[in-house]
Amino acid sequence: MKSGSSLSGLSFDTLAVHAGQPPEPVSGAVMTPIVLASTFAQEGPGNHKGFEYSRSGNPTRNALEANLATLEGGKHGFAFSSGLGASTTLFSSLKSGDHVLSGDDVYGGTFRLLDKVMKPLGIASSFVDMTNIDKVREQIRPETRMIWIETPTNPMLKIFDIAKIAQLASEKNLVFVVDNTFATPVLQHPIQLGATVAMHSTTKYINGHSDVVGGAAVIADDTLAERVRFLQNALGAVPSPFDCYMVLRGIKTLGLRVRQASASAQTIAERLSTHPAVRKVYYPGLPTHPGHTIAKSQMSAGGAMISLEVKGGLTASRSFLEKLQIFACAESLGGVESLAEHPAIMTHASVPPEARQALGISDELVRLSVGVEATEDLWADIARALG
Ligand code: P1T
Numbered sequence: 001m002k003s004g005s006s007l008s009g010l011s012f013d014t015l016a017v018h019a020g021q022p023p024e025p026v027s028g029a030v031m032t033p034i035v036l037a038s039t040f041a042q043e044g045p046g047n048h049k050g051f052e053y054s055r056s057g058n059p060t061r062n063a064l065e066a067n068l069a070t071l072e073g074g075k076h077g078f079a080f081s082s083g084l085g086a087s088t089t090l091f092s093s094l095k096s097g098d099h100v101l102s103g104d105d106v107y108g109g110t111f112r113l114l115d116k117v118m119k120p121l122g123i124a125s126s127f128v129d130m131t132n133i134d135k136v137r138e139q140i141r142p143e144t145r146m147i148w149i150e151t152p153t154n155p156m157l158k159i160f161d162i163a164k165i166a167q168l169a170s171e172k173n174l175v176f177v178v179d180n181t182f183a184t185p186v187l188q189h190p191i192q193l194g195a196t197v198a199m200h201s202t203t204k205y206i207n208g209h210s211d212v213v214g215g216a217a218v219i220a221d222d223t224l225a226e227r228v229r230f231l232q233n234a235l236g237a238v239p240s241p242f243d244c245y246m247v248l249r250g251i252k253t254l255g256l257r258v259r260q261a262s263a264s265a266q267t268i269a270e271r272l273s274t275h276p277a278v279r280k281v282y283y284p285g286l287p288t289h290p291g292h293t294i295a296k297s298q299m300s301a302g303g304a305m306i307s308l309e310v311k312g313g314l315t316a317s318r319s320f321l322e323k324l325q326i327f328a329c330a331e332s333l334g335g336v337e338s339l340a341e342h343p344a345i346m347t348h349a350s351v352p353p354e355a356r357q358a359l360g361i362s363d364e365l366v367r368l369s370v371g372v373e374a375t376e377d378l379w380a381d382i383a384r385a386l387g
Contacts, residue, residue, distance in 0.1 A: 007070065012186065013255040020066030021248065034245045035059045056233040060241040064248050065216075068206075071185040071251070072198040074218035076225035078232050079244060083181065083201025084109050085237030086215030088117075090177060090197065091146075092235060093227050096122030098145040101136070103160060104129045105153035105359050106179070107201075108348040116350075127355075130160040131291065133168065140172055150179040152295070155307050155343040155367045156360055157182075157282040159291025162298055166194025175224060177217075181205070181334070186258040187299045191220050204334025205304075207250040208257050212243045257336060257372050261304035265370040268379055269306050277316075277386040279309040279364060304370040305333060307343075310386070314363040317342060321366060323385035326377060333369035338378055340368050 003022040007015060021032045035058055040051040051057050061079050069077030080086040087110055091100065100114060104127040114125040128139045130149055147169050151160040162178060169176035177197040178190035184205045190198045200206055202214035215237075219225040232238060239247075262285075269283035284295035285302020295302065310316045320340075321329045327340040331347050341347060343361050351361065370378060 012071065015070050016067075016254050017252045019070035020063045020068075032060060032063045032245065032248055034241050036241050054241065055236055055238050058238075058241050058244070060244040060248075061239065064239075064244040067248060067251060068200075068202075068216050069218050071254075072180070072191055072218035073185075073189055074191045074198060074220045075222070076219045076229070078217045078219070078225075078228055079202070079239050079247070080215035080217070080232070081237045081239050081243075082213045083107075083179075083199075083203060083215040084113060086199055086201075086217045087113055087179075089228060089231045089235055089237055090199065090217055091118050091123060092231050093175075093224065094118075094123050094145050097143055098123050099141050099143045100125040100146045100148055101139055101141075101144050101174075102127050102147075103149035103151070103153060103158075105156045105158050106148070106150050107154045107181075108343075108350040110148075110150075110179070111348075111355075112350040129158075130165060131158060133161065133164050136165060137168060140168075140174070144172070144174060146175045146177060148177045148179070150182065151188075151298075152182045152284050152291075152303055152305065154182060154305075155348060155365065157284055157289075157303075157305060157307055159284050159289070159295045159298075161294050162188075162190050162193040162195060169196070170194065175221075182305055183299055183303055184254065184258050184334075186255050187262065187301055187303060191218065193298060196221050196224060202247050203332065205258055206254065206334075207247045208254065208335060209246075209250055210332060210335035210337065212246045212250075214239050214243055214247055258304065259301070260372045261370050262301040264372075264375040264378060265304040265306055265368075266302055267375055268368070268370060268382065269302070271379060272306065272308055272382070275383075275386060277311055279311045282307040306368045306370065308366055308368070309362065309364040310366055311364070317364050317366050320385050324381055325384075326373060326381040327368065327385075333367075335369070336372045338369060338371035338373060338381075340366055343367050 001018045042048040065077035178195040180198045181201045198218045200216040266285045273281045327338040
């Protein structure tokens with residue numbers, strides 16, 4: 001795409017390839033260069049070309065941030081060294097005495113960050129099932145400053161109504177963060193639905209190849225964005241230029257990957273739901289999912305994450321995970337390769353057992369991240385391991 005061409009009116013897949021990445025002006029290179037420099041020469045003190053030191057700003061990171069802001073439909077993009085780096089920075093916009101109202105089902109590391117790091121610093125949090133908007137309203141305290149949700153949630157794949165929660169957040173003047181890691185901007189646009197921030201572990205679908213740990217926040221609000229810009233530099237959880245390049249490269253195929261994986265997941269979830277060895281399937285694309293109608297209204301497909309209960313307790317779920325051959329038994333998700341894991345033992349071990357039980361994170365629960373391999377190969381692998 002020619003430098004300076006307008007991006008307006010272009011579709012998601014075109015923007016994924018081009019937004020923030022005009023050809024490099026000196027050589028015409030069509031791939032964004034990896035600018036590894038940690039510092040930038042100034043004509044004189046304070047007289048520079050927009051870059052001073054790579055923690056505060058870097059051309060490769062700028063390209064990634066501009067691209068992410070475009071895809072999420074927000075004004076300001078920020079890249080971080082991990083998803084938790086992004087979360088830490090967002091929570092650091094609060095002060096001691098403030099309260100975060102979080103969805104009850106979040107990544108174990110997010111729970112741990114709130115409970116074991118932010119709480120001792122004076123930032124309180126509580127966790128509520130946000131499928132009931134009246135419950136959310138009841139749980140808002142005078143000192144609540146932020147609502148934080150995942151939807152679909154990790155690992156129970158609950159669906160929360162983004163527009164409804166956004167309306168409540170706006171009424172109460174609260175920052176509303178949606179962790180959009182599971183849905184991705186291919187399927188869901190939280191900012192369009194009224195969220196203040198769309199946040200990501202770019203480690204997952206955004207990079208998509210299980211070879212980078214990264215995070216991002218796209219922010220609609222100018223004042224919050226200014227604060228986060230300050231905190232990104234002050235806290236320093238920034239990604240390397242090389243990782244920014246890798247993530248930009250991954251994003252070019254984001255739409256292709258997510259649509260393929262989501263279509264396979266839909267087929268697999270449907271087949272799992274009638275399999276005799278399976279007690280229950282959690283997948284928002286199934287009409288039997290309690291959040292299906294809301295999912296249909298705010299997502300363009302069900303996504304590529306499935307959770308299921310394998311009949312027979314820990315022995316059965318463990319045996320299923322051991323027998324899978326194409327699905328690797330591993331933490332994480334969102335890569336081109338399919339992964340399977342045991343939330344109670346692996347990704348959500350930091351959630352207290354009582355809370356896990358209340359959420360339904362049982363010993364039988366297995367979480368699948370469906371990749372882009374051939375659907376029938378994936379199904380054959382699952383059927384064999386269940387059989
Ligand atoms: O791992 P990191 O890039 O720091 O991102 C944390 C994070 C944030 N939000 C969601 C919804 C996540 O799923 C994660 C990380 N999750 C896993 C590693 C996992 O296997 O669930």
